[in-house]
Ligand SMILES: NC(=O)C1=CN([C@@H]2O[C@H](COP(=O)(O)OP(=O)(O)OC[C@H]3O[C@@H](n4cnc5c(N)ncnc54)[C@H](OP(=O)(O)O)[C@@H]3O)[C@@H](O)[C@H]2O)C=CC1
């Protein structure tokens with residue numbers, strides 16, 4: 072057996088063609104506002120990738136950059152301006168923000184209609200309850216990828232490793248909504264290897280290079296790796312996996328491009344729904 076490669080890079084490109092056609096039909100071009108606080112080079116690169124993706128599908132973007140010393144109040148004021156700007160359809164606040172800022176308060180200040188990155192408490196709650204909401208971009212992108220490749224979810228045991236507000240937790244809720252039986256593991260999980268060994272679907276969202284060992288994963292599983300570390304390593308060790316699992320996301324070229332695609336796709340939806 073050779074694993075099906077869940078090629079997010081190619082799927083994101085295909086979906087951009089469709090998005091472009093939808094953008095071209097709109098009278099006003101949708102604008103995504105990006106907010107980058109501080110000067111972390113990796114964050115700046117990610118934000119630039121999002122801005123570039125907007126450009127490729129014909130959407131506009133507005134990049135706000137704030138200094139490392141920004142206070143919560145200053146960031147809240149910026150968000151409030153963007154909430155009130157009728158040209159702006161979506162707001163992305165790049166995580167993480169500097170430590171002096173109350174990130175949760177700032178995420179939650181984003182208008183629910185403009186929360187195209189799915190970071191607000193209200194958006195999370197609505198998504199978890201199955202109401203209309205924009206999902207958190209990374210797990211939403213993963214769900215689109217799994218759906219595109221026809222990966223069956225109902226009745227499957229999914230093990231999500233990580234419970235962060237924008238990745239692990241919403242991922243677990245989305246898989247639950249798709250009728251998986253979901254286990255969520257985290258840093259206090261006592262028997263990670265055993266939990267992973269029971270998974271039909273494994274999602275690595277830990278942020279530690281190859282913490283999840285290939286040997287823990289059972290034959291035929293679906294392996295989704297959200298991690299990305301220097302040297303092209305993910306959160307999941309891939310040695311020997313390709314010949315014995317049923318499907319696998321590459322790193323890079325798997326989850327990352329789908330995250331960006333989910334963000335711009337939800338920005339367009341916001342424009343179509345609310346502009
Ligand atoms: N491709 C993409 O678009 C994106 C990729 N990422 C990547 O995904 C990964 C996770 O990101 P993010 O969720 O933001 O990270 P966080 O650091 O916010 O969360 C990491 C999670 O992993 C858990 N964890 C840490 N150590 C262990 C351990 N030894 N055993 C089990 N669980 C552990 C933590 O548990 P606890 O809660 O107990 O502390 C926490 O819930 C990173 O590699 C990041 O780069 C992130 C966002 C987008």
Ligand SMILES: Nc1nc(=O)c2c([nH]1)NC[C@@H]1CN(c3ccc(C(=O)N[C@@H](CCC(=O)O)C(=O)O)cc3)C=[N+]21
Pocket residue numbers: 117120163164165166167188190208209237299322323324325326327328329330331
């Ligand atoms: N509010 C918020 N929302 C986010 O969605 C968010 C965030 N903050 N903070 C940081 C993480 C990280 N993130 C990535 C997006 C794309 C790639 C991506 O496309 N990576 C390429 C590789 C890129 C390269 O080569 O450097 C790939 O995996 O193929 C990676 C990581 C979104 N994040």
